[in-house]
Amino acid sequence: MRVADVAEALSELPEVAAWQLVPGSEGDTLLVAGPADAERGDDRATGTVRDEQAVLGAAASGDAAVNGNDLAQLPPLMRLLDETALLTMARVLDRTRLFRDPAPHPAAEIVAALGTAPRHAWIVRRWLRTLTAEGRLAQDPDSDCYRDLTAPDRAEYARARRTLDEACRGMGYPESMTRFFFAAADRLPLLLQDRTSLQEVLFPQGETATAEGNYRDNVPSRWANHAAADLIAGEALRRAAQENGNRPLRVLEAGAGVGGTTETVLSALGATPVDYLFTDVSRFFLQTSRTRFGTRQGLRQALFDINRDPSAQGFTPGSHDVILAANVLHNARHVGRALAALRELLVPDGLLVLVESCREHYQALTSMYLLMSPQADEERWFTDLRAGQDRVFLTEGEWARQLDAAGFRALPVLPPDGHPLTALGQHVVAGRPRPAGHDRPDPGRVARALAHLPETVRPARVHTVDRVLSTTTSGASR
Numbered sequence: 001m002r003v004a005d006v007a008e009a010l011s012e013l014p015e016v017a018a019w020q021l022v023p024g025s026e027g028d029t030l031l032v033a034g035p036a037d038a039e040r041g042d043d044r045a046t047g048t049v050r051d052e053q054a055v056l057g058a059a060a061s062g063d064a065a066v067n068g069n070d071l072a073q074l075p076p077l078m079r080l081l082d083e084t085a086l087l088t089m090a091r092v093l094d095r096t097r098l099f100r101d102p103a104p105h106p107a108a109e110i111v112a113a114l115g116t117a118p119r120h121a122w123i124v125r126r127w128l129r130t131l132t133a134e135g136r137l138a139q140d141p142d143s144d145c146y147r148d149l150t151a152p153d154r155a156e157y158a159r160a161r162r163t164l165d166e167a168c169r170g171m172g173y174p175e176s177m178t179r180f181f182f183a184a185a186d187r188l189p190l191l192l193q194d195r196t197s198l199q200e201v202l203f204p205q206g207e208t209a210t211a212e213g214n215y216r217d218n219v220p221s222r223w224a225n226h227a228a229a230d231l232i233a234g235e236a237l238r239r240a241a242q243e244n245g246n247r248p249l250r251v252l253e254a255g256a257g258v259g260g261t262t263e264t265v266l267s268a269l270g271a272t273p274v275d276y277l278f279t280d281v282s283r284f285f286l287q288t289s290r291t292r293f294g295t296r297q298g299l300r301q302a303l304f305d306i307n308r309d310p311s312a313q314g315f316t317p318g319s320h321d322v323i324l325a326a327n328v329l330h331n332a333r334h335v336g337r338a339l340a341a342l343r344e345l346l347v348p349d350g351l352l353v354l355v356e357s358c359r360e361h362y363q364a365l366t367s368m369y370l371l372m373s374p375q376a377d378e379e380r381w382f383t384d385l386r387a388g389q390d391r392v393f394l395t396e397g398e399w400a401r402q403l404d405a406a407g408f409r410a411l412p413v414l415p416p417d418g419h420p421l422t423a424l425g426q427h428v429v430a431g432r433p434r435p436a437g438h439d440r441p442d443p444g445r446v447a448r449a450l451a452h453l454p455e456t457v458r459p460a461r462v463h464t465v466d467r468v469l470s471t472t473t474s475g476a477s478r
């Protein structure tokens with residue numbers, strides 16, 4: 001009766017208008033919000049115009065970083081990648097021989113025929129829906145059964161791969177990118193069965209060059225990394241002017257990985273004094289970062305898991321000027337909870353900078369998605385708006401709503417509307433903590449109201465937010 005007990009305790013607090021219990025491996029997190037129409041912190045704050053100018057400057061830096069590339073060539077190249085991925089999925093499915101007869105097959109039978117590990121079943125379901133949407137498979141009306149697969153023969157598939165390879169080289173993409181894409185495609189049955197891992201393909205013999213090509217050297221990533229770096233360098237200048245340059249800029253980078261974004265940010269910061277905390281959930285990246293950035297003054301490394309309570313990992317509220325998370329926050333099991341926790345780590349006028357893919361690329365369905373499945377022993381996967389939907393990425397609009405609900409004032413998303421790279425879906429989404437309105441509940445008071453509950457029932461932590469977004473999970477609001 002955990003939910004009922006919490007509801008009863010919260011009913012004593014008139015300032016709590018909505019709440020949600022978010023389950024997690026270390027106990028539940030309680031998100032609490034005041035009345036929806038409560039006076040919010042002022043969104044027309046003086047910083048808004050300055051931030052809009054900063055965003056324009058960041059876009060100019062992004063453009064300068066890809067100067068010389070014919071951006072009009074990118075959408076057709078992405079379509080070629082998508083089409084090759086569709087052919088890859090169709091070939092893998094064809095090899096099950098299920099589609100050699102005209103009978104429809106339930107998705108579960110297809111998943112089983114591939115020997116798919118349960119944690120990767122969602123990927124096969126996504127293949128089925130994607131191939132159907134693209135006219136390469138037929139779905140029986142009102143059922144989860146599929147038939148009539150159109151798969152390429154060996155020659156057609158080889159031709160498609162050659163065409164893609166040549167097109168990528170024409171765009172100056174590193175050869176390692178297509179090599180990785182094809183190596184993953186060739187191992188898909190084994191990858192789906194968890195008999196090999198994508199990490200082995202992405203980091204052969206522990207080398208990071210392939211991953212660097214993926215996150216840093218392609219045109220949309222280069223644009224986004226330079227735009228993000230420009231926002232952070234601008235923030236350093238603003239804070240130095242405000243504080244007479246007395247303190248280093250305190251940056252927390254989450255999920256820094258191979259450091260593709262880190263490198264661009266550090267280079268944009270130049271000689272600015274920094275206290276730059278390079279973090280990741282995996283020790284492997286902390287070690288490669290030490291080797292790569294070795295002597296950079298002010299750079300430290302630490303483990304940090306965005307799905308765990310930051311204070312339990314040694315992080316102090318209000319201790320960072322900037323938080324950067326490039327291509328990582330979609331790994332949050334509950335984006336609202338992760339954003340609320342990050343907001344608390346920032347100083348009141350701090351800056352959150354996210355780089356996120358807001359559009360699905362089919363090539364991810366045959367490669368990177370293998371890294372995003374739940375762990376084999378993970379009880380649940382996403383518990384936010386993505387619950388039960390077989391998807392990982394949020395759209396731009398969803399990020400904007402999530403930031404707003406978690407108590408951030410969002411800056412205009414980059415690249416701006418009408419930019420040639422906008423449709424490719426790699427975006428910089430930034431925000432600043434919104435000052436609490438009069439009615440944002442006090443987390444300490446909420447925690448005290450719950451203190452009498454037995455430990456097994458009491459939420460492990462409380463975050464205040466500006467709105468609780470309803471989801472299909474165990475959340476409740478009143």
Ligand SMILES: C[S@@+](CC[C@H](N)C(=O)[O-])C[C@H]1O[C@@H](n2cnc3c(N)ncnc32)[C@H](O)[C@@H]1O
Nearest residue numbers: 215255256257260261281305306326327328331
């Ligand atoms: C797609 S890579 C991005 C790497 C880097 N930010 C970049 O853009 O160059 C995702 C990174 O997030 C890390 N990651 C995954 N889950 C995480 C979590 N729960 N907490 C922190 N980092 C996580 C991975 O280890 C990996 O380094």
